[in-house]
Amino acid sequence: MSGSSGKLGxxxxxxxxxxxxxxxxxxxxxxRGELKPVVDNAKCKECLFCWVFCPDAAVRWDGTKISxxxxxxxxxxxxxxxxxxxxxxxxKE
Amino acid sequence: MSLQPKVEGLNGDxxxxxxxxxxxxxxxxxxPITPQTIIVEKFSEYVANGEVDTEFxxxxxxxxxxxxxxxxxAVGGRIFTATASAGLALMHEMNYVAASHRLPIxxxxxxxxxxxxxxxxxxxxxxxxxRDASWIQLFSENPQEVYDNMIQAFRVGxxxxxxxxxxxxxxxxxxxxxxxxxxxxxxxxVKGFVGRRGLPLINVMGQTVPYKLDVEHPLTMGPLALYDxxxxxxxxxxxxxxxxxxxxxxxxxEYAQLTGRRVGDGLIHPYRMEDAEMALICMGSTAGTTRxxxxxxxxxxxxxxxxxxxxxxxxxxxxxxxxxxxxxALGVLDxxxxxxxxxxxxxxxxxxxLYDCADRPFVVDYVYGLGGRDMPPTLIRExxxxxxxxxxxxxxxxxxxxxGVR
Numbered sequence: 001m002s003g004s005s006g007k008l009g010x011x012x013x014x015x016x017x018x019x020x021x022x023x024x025x026x027x028x029x030x031x032r033g034e035l036k037p038v039v040d041n042a043k044c045k046e047c048l049f050c051w052v053f054c055p056d057a058a059v060r061w062d063g064t065k066i067s068x069x070x071x072x073x074x075x076x077x078x079x080x081x082x083x084x085x086x087x088x089x090x091x092k093e
Numbered sequence: 094m095s096l097q098p099k100v101e102g103l104n105g106d107x108x109x110x111x112x113x114x115x116x117x118x119x120x121x122x123x124x125p126i127t128p129q130t131i132i133v134e135k136f137s138e139y140v141a142n143g144e145v146d147t148e149f150x151x152x153x154x155x156x157x158x159x160x161x162x163x164x165x166x167a168v169g170g171r172i173f174t175a176t177a178s179a180g181l182a183l184m185h186e187m188n189y190v191a192a193s194h195r196l197p198i199x200x201x202x203x204x205x206x207x208x209x210x211x212x213x214x215x216x217x218x219x220x221x222x223x224r225d226a227s228w229i230q231l232f233s234e235n236p237q238e239v240y241d242n243m244i245q246a247f248r249v250g251x252x253x254x255x256x257x258x259x260x261x262x263x264x265x266x267x268x269x270x271x272x273x274x275x276x277x278x279x280x281x282x283v284k285g286f287v288g289r290r291g292l293p294l295i296n297v298m299g300q301t302v303p304y305k306l307d308v309e310h311p312l313t314m315g316p317l318a319l320y321d322x323x324x325x326x327x328x329x330x331x332x333x334x335x336x337x338x339x340x341x342x343x344x345x346x347e348y349a350q351l352t353g354r355r356v357g358d359g360l361i362h363p364y365r366m367e368d369a370e371m372a373l374i375c376m377g378s379t380a381g382t383t384r385x386x387x388x389x390x391x392x393x394x395x396x397x398x399x400x401x402x403x404x405x406x407x408x409x410x411x412x413x414x415x416x417x418x419x420x421x422a423l424g425v426l427d428x429x430x431x432x433x434x435x436x437x438x439x440x441x442x443x444x445x446x447l448y449d450c451a452d453r454p455f456v457v458d459y460v461y462g463l464g465g466r467d468m469p470p471t472l473i474r475e476x477x478x479x480x481x482x483x484x485x486x487x488x489x490x491x492x493x494x495x496x497g498v499r
Contacts, residue, residue, distance in 0.1 A: 018316075019313040
């Protein structure tokens with residue numbers, strides 16, 4: 001008595017409710033509403049406040065510049081609020 | 094194997110502590126509550142005297158006790174706790190977590206009535222509250238069975254196909270505080286029997302790793318599982334419970350080879366059931382009194398029998414069906430109420446089981462012994478008299494009865 005959802009059945013999942021996939025597999029960026037953060041790298045002083053405060057680790061720092069990973073950014077706007085240099089703006093998708 | 098038996102004078106609680114000392118547990122986290130207190134008092138003496146190297150965690154509540162046990166078991170330890178009544182009720186939430194995380198913690202539950210009115214004496218209302226928590230439940234009739242069940246409990250819960258927590262149950266005061274000669278095994282024999290806790294291997298992201306929290310092989314225990322996967326996890330628990338039946342029988346057999354002691358097949362213990370016309374089913378200390386009454390009745394030519402249920406979870410339906418074949422009237426002794434239900438919890442399981450029986454006996458429920466009310470042989474004789482009337486008249490006057498209430 002099971003549907004054909006393509007999901008694993010009870011004999012196929014590990015014991016005890018252990019996660020068998022990384023949370024990265026779920027692209028939670030599609031939860032985002034109307035606004036998304038956009039970085040103006042000309043204004044950015046690489047203080048990394050946004051990187052520290054992002055609750056979803058969606059701000060990337062590659063060693064030279066900041067960027068946003070829209071696969072996981074939920075558009076909360078904390079990075080815009082915390083940026084001391086107005087280098088991040090929330091803009092309509 | 095023949096072994097020189099060593100006998101110790103132990104009450105039920107001390108028998109738990111003694112067995113625990115021999116089982117080489119890594120961690121005990123417990124909070125004292127009557128009538129369980131002797132267990133942790135006695136065991137903390139073993140710890141203080143350096144007779145065991147167990148980590149003893151004193152906690153602020155039973156909820157915390159079970160939480161600490163879950164943590165200890167999650168990193169691969171062999172874990173024990175003990176409680177009773179209100180303490181077990183306070184653990185309720187974490188008991189489900191322990192079972193769903195598939196952690197084979199062993200817990201002694203000294204059966205005591207739930208409040209209110211507040212009461213410290215024996216009945217099964219506390220553990221019946223956990224009957225659907227996916228814990229194995231082994232009932233004990235006397236301190237000897239307490240000792241034997243404790244040693245088997247670790248093996249049962251830790252079996253690769255089971256991986257479920259296990260309760261050892263004993264009636265408050267009647268068993269917990271009653272001294273008996275208990276035949277004990279040597280430390281080495283117990284150590285050999287229980288072995289070390291083995292960990293099942295699980296497959297996570299292409300790697301086969303032992304099921305434990307380990308920085309070398311990180312994994313997440315206890316994540317959210319909503320309508321898409323929760324159901325599958327619960328289905329796994331049902332499978333584990335079904336597997337436990339076979340394991341309980343096997344471990345019981347292996348233990349009987351060492352000791353010569355048996356409790357039926359490890360699931361139920363039928364007594365003088367071969368040609369029984371009427372029989373009682375019960376759990377815990379009352380089985381001993383009932384056996385005495387059966388013997389008296391048999392001397393008078395009355396074909397009376399008894400089925401003692403040792404394993405309440407998983408419920409031994411098939412075994413009960415076989416044991417009561419041919420019986421005309423079956424009485425169920427329930428040491429807990431189920432207010433507003435069709436009858437007590439044991440009655441419900443037994444009567445439901447008998448639906449599959451072509452030639453069903455009459456089944457009558459006798460709720461008894463609530464809050465430690467005594468169940469002497471005279472009352473048990475009255476119950477058999479009532480069953481005799483059912484056999485004679487071919488009708489049940491009253492399905493739900495209260496024995497010993499004014």
